[in-house]
Structures are given as structure tokens and as C-alpha cells.
Amino acid sequence: MAGEATKAIDTSTLWGGGRSPFSVSYGKMMMWFFLISDALTFGGLLVSLGFMKMKFADTWPKSEQIFYHFPGTHAHLPLAYVALMTFILIVSSVTMVLAVEAGHRMDRKNVILWLGLTVVGGIFFLGSQAWEWASYIAGPDGDLSTWADNASLAQNPYFAADGVTAGAVHYTQFFFFVTGFHGTHVFSGVVINFIILLNVIKGTYEKRGHYEMVEKVGLYWHFVDLVWVFVFTFYYLI
Amino acid sequence: MERDDIIEYSLDSHHDEETGKKIRKKIVFVTVLLTVITAFEVGLGIIAADFAGFQWEMVKWTFIVLTLIKAAYIVLSFMHLGDERKSLRYVILAPYALFLIYLMFILFSEASVLFGIRQLLGL
Numbered sequence: 001m002a003g004e005a006t007k008a009i010d011t012s013t014l015w016g017g018g019r020s021p022f023s024v025s026y027g028k029m030m031m032w033f034f035l036i037s038d039a040l041t042f043g044g045l046l047v048s049l050g051f052m053k054m055k056f057a058d059t060w061p062k063s064e065q066i067f068y069h070f071p072g073t074h075a076h077l078p079l080a081y082v083a084l085m086t087f088i089l090i091v092s093s094v095t096m097v098l099a100v101e102a103g104h105r106m107d108r109k110n111v112i113l114w115l116g117l118t119v120v121g122g123i124f125f126l127g128s129q130a131w132e133w134a135s136y137i138a139g140p141d142g143d144l145s146t147w148a149d150n151a152s153l154a155q156n157p158y159f160a161a162d163g164v165t166a167g168a169v170h171y172t173q174f175f176f177f178v179t180g181f182h183g184t185h186v187f188s189g190v191v192i193n194f195i196i197l198l199n200v201i202k203g204t205y206e207k208r209g210h211y212e213m214v215e216k217v218g219l220y221w222h223f224v225d226l227v228w229v230f231v232f233t234f235y236y237l238i
Numbered sequence: 239m240e241r242d243d244i245i246e247y248s249l250d251s252h253h254d255e256e257t258g259k260k261i262r263k264k265i266v267f268v269t270v271l272l273t274v275i276t277a278f279e280v281g282l283g284i285i286a287a288d289f290a291g292f293q294w295e296m297v298k299w300t301f302i303v304l305t306l307i308k309a310a311y312i313v314l315s316f317m318h319l320g321d322e323r324k325s326l327r328y329v330i331l332a333p334y335a336l337f338l339i340y341l342m343f344i345l346f347s348e349a350s351v352l353f354g355i356r357q358l359l360g361l
Contacts, residue, residue: 054353101258230305
């Protein structure tokens with residue numbers, strides 16, 4: 001890309017004041033700083049998940065034996081549904097990056113199309129997460145109404161990998177904390193994307209002369225996808 | 239009120255149709271790559287469901303490496319960090335990496351000790 005950030009500017013001009021030494025706008029840099037702090041929170045959560053996994057290595061359930069449900073079928077499909085959720089989020093990330101690209105061409109129609117699809121993708125992800133929570137809480141018997149053997153923060157109805165020993169309670173605790181915290185981010189991302197979509201439709205950024213706001217919310221949305229990539233690996237796969 | 243002390247940067251914020259085509263091509267490539275890696279991970283997860291010991295260690299590290307590849311593509315390509323100035327790239331990535339490596343070192347060495355204690359005391 002031939003822009004300010006790829007231009008060779010000598011250090012004394014760059015850092016001499018009166019301009020951004022990073023060649024980014026204030027808003028974009030602050031979005032990055034916010035994302036670092038948010039990433040630290042998620043990093044802390046996932047590293048402590050790893051801590052508990054190692055501490056209770058003998059009683060930690062194996063996710064391949066637990067996540068095998070798929071809506072509309074009784075077939076044994078390990079991880080298929082989680083993979084579908086991952087795919088939905090990746091696709092909505094792609095539509096987001098296409099919206100940003102269309103914004104760079106000042107192509108309002110395509111920004112509306114792609115940003116709209118991103119919102120739809122986010123809603124689909126939240127919907128699938130609701131289904132996943134319901135089937136996870138129901139426990140091994142798949143019955144949500146039998147409270148005594150449901151998954152909760154205080155109770156893990158799933159067995160360890162050997163199928164006999166009771167699983168560590170941290171397994172369900174981290175499920176609710178990690179996917180819940182991520183789901184909250186997805187929800188706020190959908191809301192923010194929707195607000196920006198309304199602005200695009202109103203023509204706010206057309207008047208402003210650039211679609212950098214789409215890029216900034218795009219950063220947040222990609223970050224949400226990025227976190228899910230790590231959650232997928234460290235909660236479900238390993 | 240119009241402020242004139244703020245320099246409005248909307249850098250790299252416009253490109254023509256030609257560049258757009260190239261960028262879209264790259265987006266499609268990254269999409270396919272991310273999907274293929276995810277599908278491969280799921281397949282491997284199913285095959286390796288009852289692996290143990292050294293075999294499982296190998297699978298685990300494959301997952302971690304593949305995840306880092308996916309993350310790198312998302313951050314550098316989708317979030318355009320690869321197109322930003324080098325100084326910004328390092329301001330964002332270096333402190334984060336440093337802190338997380340430190341945290342992992344502390345917590346994981348602690349965890350393996352605690353696992354040993356649990357085994358020893360039968361907790």
C-alpha cells in the first residue's frame with residue numbers, strides 16, 4: 001500500500017513533533033492500546049486455564065468426548081459444531097475486512113453490504129453460542145431440566161478422560177468464564193458494528209471524506225475473532 | 239467547533255480500484271488458509287482423541303504452532319499491522335509478548351509443581 005505508513009521519512013522529522021511518529025491517527029492508536037489491554041485480560045484468562053489444566057491434568061475432561069452434539073442429529077460428531085462456530089466467526093471477519101477495503105475506495109454501497117453481513121455473522125455466532133451453552137449445561141444426559149446433574153460454576157457433571165473419575169470443577173468454571181467473556185465481546189462488537197453501519201447508511205463518513213471509523217471497529221472485530229482462535233485451541237483442542 | 243490543532247491522519251485510507259483488486263485477492267487467500275488450517279485442526283483433534291504421552295505432546299505442539307500461524311495472519315493481514323510502521327508494530331507486539339511469556343513461565347512451572355504435590359499427597 002502506498003501510503004504514509006510505508007513512506008520513508010527520516011527519524012528526526014518523524015519524531016520531531018507536530019505529527020504522529022507512528023503515522024496513525026489518534027483514534028487508531030488508542031484502539032490498538034485498548035486492544036492490548038483487552039488482550040492482556042484474555043491472555044491472563046487463558047494462561048490461568050492452562051495452569052488449572054496442568055494442576056488437574058489427571059482429572060481434566062477431554063473436550064473431544066464432550067463436544068460431539070450437533071443440532072438436528074444424534075450422530076457422534078466430535079468438535080464439528082465448534083468448528084462451525086469458528087468458521088462463522090472467520091467468515092464474518094472476512095466480510096469485515098472487505099468492508100474496510102470498500103471503505104478505502106469510498107464505495108459506500110459495498111461498505112453497507114459487507115458491514116451488514118458482518119453484523120449478521122456476529123448474530124449467527126451468538127445464536128450458536130446460546131445453543132452450545134444450553135447443550136453444555138444440560139450435561140452428559142442431555143436433559144436441561146434435571147438440575148442436579150447440570151453443569152454450573154459449582155458443579156462439573158463431566159468425567160475425566162478415563163470416563164470413570166469425576167472431572168475437575170475448573171473445567172466448567174473456565175468454560176463459562178472464557179466463552180462467556182468472549183461472547184460478551186462478540187455482543188458488544190455486534191452492537192458497535194451496527195451503530196457504525198447506521199452511520200454509513202446516513203452518509204456520515206462520506207461527508208467526512210474517509211471511512212477510518214469502519215477500520216477502527218474492524219480492528220475490534222478482528223480482535224474478537226483472534227481471541228476465539230486461541231479459545232478454540234486452548235479450551236477445545238488441547 | 240472546528241479545531242485546527244489536531245492533525246487529522248487518515249493515512250493509507252484511500253486506494254484505487256487496481257490496488258483494491260490485489261487486496262481482495264490476498265483476503266481470499268488468507269480466508270482459504272484460515273479455513274483449511276481450522277479443518278485440519280479439527281481432523282487432527284478427532285484422530286488424536288486417545289493419544290497419550292509423546293504422541294499427544296507432538297499433536298499439542300502442532301496445534302499451538304498452527305494457532306500462532308492463524309493469529310499471525312489475522313493480526314498482520316486482517317488488522318493491517320503488517321502495513322503499519324515498524325515502530326508501531328513493535329510498540330504493540332513486544333511488551334505483550336514479553337509479559338505473556340513471563341506469565342506463562344511463572345504459572346506453568348508453578349502448575350507442574352502443584353500437580354506433583356497433589357499426586358504426592360493424593361489430593
